[in-house]
Amino acid sequence: MQFSLFETPENNSSSHQLPLSEGDVTYFPQAIPKNDADTFFEQLQSELPWRQDTIKLFGKPVKIPRLQSWHGDPECTYTYSNLTMSPNPWTESLASIKARCEQICEQSCSSQYEARFNSVLANWYRDGQDSMSFHSDDEPELGINPVIASVTLGEARPFVFKHKETKEKHIQVLEHGSVLIMAGTTQTHYVHGIAKTAKPIGGRINLTFRHLIQKAR
Numbered sequence: 247m248q249f250s251l252f253e254t255p256e257n258n259s260s261s262h263q264l265p266l267s268e269g270d271v272t273y274f275p276q277a278i279p280k281n282d283a284d285t286f287f288e289q290l291q292s293e294l295p296w297r298q299d300t301i302k303l304f305g306k307p308v309k310i311p312r313l314q315s316w317h318g319d320p321e322c323t324y325t326y327s328n329l330t331m332s333p334n335p336w337t338e339s340l341a342s343i344k345a346r347c348e349q350i351c352e353q354s355c356s357s358q359y360e361a362r363f364n365s366v367l368a369n370w371y372r373d374g375q376d377s378m379s380f381h382s383d384d385e386p387e388l389g390i391n392p393v394i395a396s397v398t399l400g401e402a403r404p405f406v407f408k409h410k411e412t413k414e415k416h417i418q419v420l421e422h423g424s425v426l427i428m429a430g431t432t433q434t435h436y437v438h439g440i441a442k443t444a445k446p447i448g449g450r451i452n453l454t455f456r457h458l459i460q461k462a463r
């Protein structure tokens with residue numbers, strides 16, 4: 247699929263900045279047209295090598311409540327919750343969605359921001375019992391003030407930002423085909439997460455595109 251088929255953000259008049267007192271977050275609904283988003287959802291669900299990792303919580307092994315898959319350029323080894331993941335290669339659909347996110351960043355984000363991504367963490371929330379606890383994406387490999395593009399396919403879920411000191415909260419429902427760009431000091435001041443819900447809901451795939459900085463050897 248070619249990304250020239252996508253609408254440009256200029257046509258996407260409903261993009262808006264979240265009203266966070268510190269941080270820089272912009273939401274682009276319908277960044278990926280519905281038909282393409284439907285196809286990507288099906289393709290990614292069947293083609294990615296999904297795995298359920300185990301992390302240690304207070305010394306005890308706990309299965310994380312979602313499936314994940316890490317992809318990127320060959321040098322992009324990533325450590326997340328004490329897990330070190332070697333990258334799986336880019337698939338055609340991941341590369342196409344990455345190009346769309348880079349296009350949005352180039353056209354709509356401040357020129358001081360890096361608008362190239364070399365890796366992506368894919369998360370598959372199979373139902374309402376799958377979740378992601380509050381965290382910041384502030385690993386050293388991401389550098390200072392990282393730009394992260396977060397794509398939602400499938401079921402819409404509320405995405406919660408919480409200020410680390412003031413506890414100010416902001417909720418944005420992330421819809422099918424949307425892109426959320428987190429930049430500036432967002433990771434310094436806020437944690438974010440996806441809560442569980444008892445509602446009977448369908449699956450959601452989230453892709454967070456990142457730019458990893460290579461460590462000096």
Ligand SMILES: O=C(O)CCC(=O)C(=O)O
Pocket residue numbers: 367369378383396405420438439440452454
């Ligand atoms: O599923 C989401 O929207 C959030 C994913 C996320 O925060 C992450 O992968 O770091």
Ligand SMILES: [Fe+2]
Pocket residue numbers: 381382383438454
């Ligand atoms: Fe995150």
